[in-house]
Amino acid sequence: MSISLTISAIIFILIAARQWLPPAIRIWHIMTLGAAALLALGQITFKDAFFAVDWDLILYLFSVFSIAAALYDTGISAQISKRILSRQTPNTMLASYALIMASCAALLTNDAAAVIGVPIALLMARDLNWNAVPLLILLCATVTVGSMVSPIGNPQNILIANAGQFDNMFLVFVQWIFIPAAITMLFSILWLKRFLKVDKSSHEVGIQPSTDNQITQKWPPLLSTALLIVLIALGNVLHGIEGIYLPTLGQIGLLACSPIYLASDKRRRVLREVDWTTLLFFVSMFIVTGSLLESGSLQLLLHGSEINLAEAKTVTFVSFFASQLFSNVPVVEIYLNLLHKKETQTLMMLSAISTAAGNLFIISAASNVIVLQQAEKFGVKPFNFWQFFLLMLPVSLISVAVSYFYIIYFGSL
Template identity: 80%
Template sequence: MSISLIVSAIIFILIAARQWLPPAFRIWHIMTLGAVVLLALRQITLVDAFFAVDWDLILYLFSVFSIASALYDTGISAQISKRILSRKGPNTILASYVLIMAVCAALLTNDAAAVIGVPIALLMAKEMKWGVVPLLILLCATVTIGSMVSPVGNPQNILIANEGQFDNMFLVFAEWIFIPAAITLILSIFWLKRFLKFNESNHNVAIKPRKDNDIAQKWPPLLSAILLIILIALASVLHNVEGIYHPTLGQIGLVACSPIYLASHERRRILREVDWPTLFFFISMFIVTGSLLKSGSLQFFLRQSGIDLAEPETVTFVSFFASQLFSNVPVVEIYLNLLEGHDTQTLMMLSAISTVAGNLFIISAASNVIVLQQAEKFGIQPFNFWQFFLLMLPVSIISVVTSYLYIIWYGSLQQ
């Protein structure tokens, strides 16, 4: 057994047991420590570690985190909550919030939507006298499910879209995943909204809407968000057009967030408030998976077991349960490196199941951790491990079954 495999197993165990570790010991600490250990033990060189990192993905995440931070910093999050609360009836208010967060996740990634959605959820909980815990858990489910339908909805989808080289990546994801995602989201709302009546003392909510005269420039983050959406849409449409330059997602993100850092008076504060821990988590994750792949341990195991990674049942089983131990992004990164060829159905199954796997445990998706950390920043004691698991177990079952059955059925139509 290689040292890389042993260190990776220890990382799996520590992440799985994180809720029993000291609160100051975060998930990104575990992953970064693992990467440092592997570098110190020379299981991967600095050069190999550098090239193991998907820097394009890191640049894109930095860009969307910057936009999300700026949107909150300018008070736009508070204004969105006011618009939502102006709707008539609690069901309409809840549906509006879920729809906005789902669309935000699809366009700006689930992690960015989590950053934007937490202060809105806290303001809504205080105004509507809803329970903070179930509303934050609903936010986790919403951004996870909403991110399924877009190639830029989450980091694992970005990896899969880059691997698949689809003619029109947005159309492919919509054809294969939109319907099961919509069904899952609707059923999840019906299940989770019943728990909102349990109000666990919202007087501790520390967030307050900003007054208009305290709000900084609004146009740079708004322009950045609009630019990001337009540039991604253009890149998808012009993907196969020859004779023109095709920018990467990271380059698109940097161009989109440039108004914030060039024109905003709050650029320094926005830069400080970027979710750096999550970026460090992903950089370290790529180093750990790069070392594991370099060791050849997983390749040897697969050759000996005779497992066909392209089988739908194998994709479903491995991507779902492995994501519970090590989060879905590193699982997809490893899976893509081990596949010996793939078709669209295999990639879409990997995308859908690895994404909805984030609905089971807090550690299964980085967006869950972001929601938790953002709530703590506002002085809220958010959901614990068992609260999340018990409320999200039915959501996980529904999402996996629905996604698997639909992708199998749609795949049969394409043959």
């Protein structure tokens, strides 16, 4: 076993045992120390570590964090929460919240939906006296499932859409993945609502925007949100047209959040409220993953065996389990490079299962980590590793099974 793989396993174990560690130790501490250890031991050079980081994604997350902080401070998140709470029954409230967050994930990526959805979930938990943990876990499930149906819903889908060179990538993803995603979404709501118990302490959480130094200009964050949606939509309409420069997600994010930093009278407040520790977590995670990939562990497993990488069972098994250790984005990137023939069914299976893999463990998807750390930022004790695993295990199994059999069925038509 390589040193990189050993340290990655230690990181995984420490995150799993975090609930028994001192409260001061956060998940970003563990990942950052792991990255530092790999650098100190020479498992990855500083130059390679720098290029292992997806800086475009970091810029996009920074932009989304900025927009979400401004939306919260202007009270817009509270208004969305009140609109959801105006529904007549708890079931319709949950369904409305899940559909809004799933749609947000499909349009703006699952990471953006996770950032925006946390304060709304905490406000709902406070007003309904619900335990926040299952509601936050429902948020994780819905943004992951919602991102499955869109070629821009998550980074691995973007890689697959580019590799597939589809004439209409949105239509292809909807045809192959919408039905299993809808079934998984319905099951997630019905399953997780059973754990929404009354918690009298939830109303004590200080999740209301403060009246002191509160941002009163609502148009900059609203304009930023609109710009983000329009620019992403425009980029996908123009996708595939030669001779047109298409900005990256990071560039789109920076342009979208520019009204906040150029026109808002509280730009410094927003900058302070950006979740810098979560950004540090992701920088460290990319370094750890880069070291793993340099060790050749996954490449040796896939290329060294004589398995048919295009076979549906192989795609399902490898993309699901490898994503738990190596993260789904690098797994998909390597898998695409090793595929000799990129058939639509193979690509859709790789997309659906690698995304569904994010529902098993906290660190299986970036959006899960964002939800956890955003909740801690608001002073809320979120879910731990084992709470997440036990509640999400049925969701993971249903998602993988339904996706597998439906894609096999649809591919045979």
